[in-house]
Amino acid sequence: MDYQTLRIIHLAGLALTFMGLAGVLALKYAGATTGKQPWIFQVAHGVGLLLLLATGIALSLKLGLHAPPLWLKVKFGIWLLAGGAMTLALRFSRFAGLILIFLGLLVLTAAWLAINKPF
Numbered sequence: 124m125d126y127q128t129l130r131i132i133h134l135a136g137l138a139l140t141f142m143g144l145a146g147v148l149a150l151k152y153a154g155a156t157t158g159k160q161p162w163i164f165q166v167a168h169g170v171g172l173l174l175l176l177a178t179g180i181a182l183s184l185k186l187g188l189h190a191p192p193l194w195l196k197v198k199f200g201i202w203l204l205a206g207g208a209m210t211l212a213l214r215f216s217r218f219a220g221l222i223l224i225f226l227g228l229l230v231l232t233a234a235w236l237a238i239n240k241p242f
């Protein structure tokens with residue numbers, strides 16, 4: 124798969140991951156009084172994470188980064204945090220504002236790392 128296509132899928136994975144988190148957070152924050160279960164958003168989150176990781180690794184290999192530099196390791200840490208954030212959304216939705224800020228900062232940092240490759 125060519126580099127540009129991988130970037131596009133990476134960004135689609137990013138959108139799915141965080142839309143999934145936001146969907147679960149919103150349902151829980153609203154008390155899920157509609158009886159709707161958040162599973163569809165959990166699936167979006169899971170598929171998004173898989174896409175992010177698979178395309179992230181493929182992009183790294185295309186960049187020739189066989190020994191991952193620090194920025195890539197930190198991005199992997201951010202990926203783990205984005206996975207763990209589902210627990211936050213499910214159990215701590217009363218802190219929805221703080222969780223949204225945290226998620227925004229994760230995306231900001233991951234994008235900054237990928238684009239600037241500071242270390």
Ligand code: HEM
Pocket residue numbers: 130133134137175176178179180182183186195198199201202205229230233234237238
């Ligand atoms: C929550 C997790 C992640 C987020 C939010 C994220 C976000 C981004 C963004 C916004 C870009 C810039 C896309 C562009 O080129 O315009 C990018 C590129 C990239 N990401 Fe990720 N990413 C995540 C996880 C990962 C992981 C787990 C890896 C590697 C294992 C990875 C490796 C890369 C690479 C190699 C690039 C390409 C940099 C370049 O084209 O110079 N990312 N990512």
